[in-house]
Amino acid sequence: MTKELFSILLTAILTQNFVLAKFLGICPFLGVSKKLNTAVGMSAAVIFVMALATAVCYPINKFLLVKNDLEYLQTIVFILVIAALVQLVEIILKKYIPALYSALGIYLPLITTNCAVLGVVILNVDEGYNFAQSMFNSVGGGLGFMVAMVMFAGVRERLESCEIPKFMQGLPITLVAASLVSVSFLGFTGIVENIFG
Amino acid sequence: MAEKKGLIKEFSKGIIAENPVLRLVLGTCPTLATTTSVESAVGMGLAASAVLVCSNVAISALRKVIPDKVRIPAYIVIIASFVTIVQMLVKAFMPALDEQLGVYLPLIVVNCIILGRAEAFASKNPVLASALDGLGMGVGFTVALFLMSSVREILGAGTFYGISVPFLAENPMLIFILPPGGFFVFGVLMAAVNRLAEKKGKPRAELRGCEACPMAHSCALNKKEESKEEVSKK
Numbered sequence: 001m002t003k004e005l006f007s008i009l010l011t012a013i014l015t016q017n018f019v020l021a022k023f024l025g026i027c028p029f030l031g032v033s034k035k036l037n038t039a040v041g042m043s044a045a046v047i048f049v050m051a052l053a054t055a056v057c058y059p060i061n062k063f064l065l066v067k068n069d070l071e072y073l074q075t076i077v078f079i080l081v082i083a084a085l086v087q088l089v090e091i092i093l094k095k096y097i098p099a100l101y102s103a104l105g106i107y108l109p110l111i112t113t114n115c116a117v118l119g120v121v122i123l124n125v126d127e128g129y130n131f132a133q134s135m136f137n138s139v140g141g142g143l144g145f146m147v148a149m150v151m152f153a154g155v156r157e158r159l160e161s162c163e164i165p166k167f168m169q170g171l172p173i174t175l176v177a178a179s180l181v182s183v184s185f186l187g188f189t190g191i192v193e194n195i196f197g
Numbered sequence: 198m199a200e201k202k203g204l205i206k207e208f209s210k211g212i213i214a215e216n217p218v219l220r221l222v223l224g225t226c227p228t229l230a231t232t233t234s235v236e237s238a239v240g241m242g243l244a245a246s247a248v249l250v251c252s253n254v255a256i257s258a259l260r261k262v263i264p265d266k267v268r269i270p271a272y273i274v275i276i277a278s279f280v281t282i283v284q285m286l287v288k289a290f291m292p293a294l295d296e297q298l299g300v301y302l303p304l305i306v307v308n309c310i311i312l313g314r315a316e317a318f319a320s321k322n323p324v325l326a327s328a329l330d331g332l333g334m335g336v337g338f339t340v341a342l343f344l345m346s347s348v349r350e351i352l353g354a355g356t357f358y359g360i361s362v363p364f365l366a367e368n369p370m371l372i373f374i375l376p377p378g379g380f381f382v383f384g385v386l387m388a389a390v391n392r393l394a395e396k397k398g399k400p401r402a403e404l405r406g407c408e409a410c411p412m413a414h415s416c417a418l419n420k421k422e423e424s425k426e427e428v429s430k431k
Contacts, residue, residue: 021376023230027309030225072285075303076277083270115226115307122300167392168384170401171222175384182377 005136007196008129012140014188018116019148020181024141025116029149030174032107039153040146045107047142050120052089053082054138057121058131078121086111116145152181207326211333217310218341219390220402224310228342229379230301235358237297238346239339244283244302246335249311251279253331256319263320272315273306280305310338348382349373 018024025046032042057078065071090108093101111117120141124134155177164173217223224245231241255275256263263271284302288295295302305311314334319327351357353373355366372378391401 023226023376023379024304026225026229072281075281075284075306076274079273079277079306080270083273115304118307119300119304122303126300167388167395170391172384172388172391175380175387179377179380179384182380183372186375186377 003196005132007192008133008136009140009143010192010195012137013144013147014185015190015192017144017148017185018119018141019145020178020185022119024119025114025145028110028114029145029152030171030178032110033149033153033156036150036153036157039149041103042107042110043142043146043149045104045111046114046116046145047139048104049082049086049089049108049111050117050138050142051135053085053117053121054124054134056085057081058124058134061125074122074125079118082117082121116141148181148185152178155181204326204329208329208333211330211335211337212340213337214399215334216337216341217313217334218338219387220394221313222387222402223313224308224338225383226304227301227308228345229376229383231298232342232346232349232379232382233374234297234350234354234356235343235346237294238342240287240291240294241298241301242335242339242342244287244298245305245308245311245338246332247283248276248279248305249314249335249338250328250331251282252276252311253314253319253327254324255279256315257322257324257327260320268320269312269316272312272320276311276315277306310334345379345382345386348386349378353378 012018016022019026019029028042028046033039060077060081061074065073065077086108090101093104093108120138124137127133127137129137156174159173159177168176211217213220215221218225218228227241227245232238252272252275256272259271259275280303283305284295287298287302314331318330322330347357351362351365352370353375355362355369373382387402394401
């Protein structure tokens with residue numbers, strides 16, 4: 001059981017990385033990775049919201065939608081729950097934990113339309129994961145997002161001081177750099193099966 | 198006559214001048230994820246276009262009814278409803294495509310092109326213009342996906358729309374249909390488009406991140422960076 005959970009966690013972080021293998025959350029990955037501290041702040045907010053969204057959406061799906069044969073409403077319900085949740089978290093943090101709000105708050109509105117959050121909730125349903133498996137998958141996905149963001153922020157800081165041909169400057173070289181980071185993650189293929197198989 | 202020309206322009210601007218993927222750099226997730234084969238890319242493009250046209254029409258028709266304060270949640274509900282309809286149609290009539298697109302089909306809800314057009318265009322313009330704007334943007338999105346997926350499928354799998362290409366079919370370069378190939382082809386394509394745009398005297402496409410994001414107005418990330426700049430100026 002624990003073995004299986006950790007295999008889900010490692011798969012989500014390394015072999016099936018949300019950003020580099022599944023292409024979820026590309027906008028913040030390219031947009032907010034210029035500086036290391038914003039990259040870390042954004043990823044922390046993503047981990048938090050992904051875990052929370054899964055914890056809330058799982059019971060709603062199981063006890064409300066599936067029980068009443070309303071599975072076709074999943075997309076609408078999930079996105080609304082996530083949007084409401086993000087707003088709620090923002091308000092609560094602002095009122096009661098201002099320190100945390102000033103660290104994470106600015107990233108929260110961006111996360112509503114982040115495909116990684118809705119993506120992980122839908123993937124959990126598609127894979128038929130139970131509650132523990134869903135939570136491990138979400139946290140793993142969030143951690144994977146953080147690993148990718150932090151690594152890429154480092155790469156981009158180095159890129160700033162490089163001489164780049166004019167036509168590659170800006171977005172093109174960023175994408176090619178992302179491609180190389182993604183190649184390095186291909187190296188993890190099979191590692192999870194070897195450890196837990 | 199002038200009105201007609203204006204409408205044609207609403208349609209055509211989305212295809213080249215303001216192509217959502219190649220010029221505005223929106224909707225990057227589906228662009229990278231679904232372009233492993235031409236078939237799934239075109240399917241994705243058409244599904245997103247259908248949602249885009251329908252949601253633009255609905256939002257434009259309701260633009261005077263929706264209160265300004267809750268417009269984003271209202272748009273999300275409208276968009277999610279159309280995505281659900283498209284999802285059901287694809288599941289019923291094209292089960293193979295549904296399997297290929299997988300999680301990316303419901304994720305059309307969070308495609309920034311659709312919410313972006315709702316916020317930037319449909320909420321301010323009449324129904325016909327909004328429909329044409331949605332159609333043009335949809336065609337532009339599909340064309341961009343088609344370009345990306347053609348390169349990736351021909352080089353990576355040695356086929357084009359399932360038909361094998363001589364020479365390449367025997368030795369396909371698998372990396373192009375793996376995730377790194379997606380980033381690489383997109384980067385090279387952006388470089389080529391930027392080069393063409395520069396020749397015509399147009400600005401290069403840049404990742405606007407915040408400006409293009411429909412949530413920008415409520416996002417403090419902009420404001421914080423601005424205030425930091427002000428401080429550093431002082």
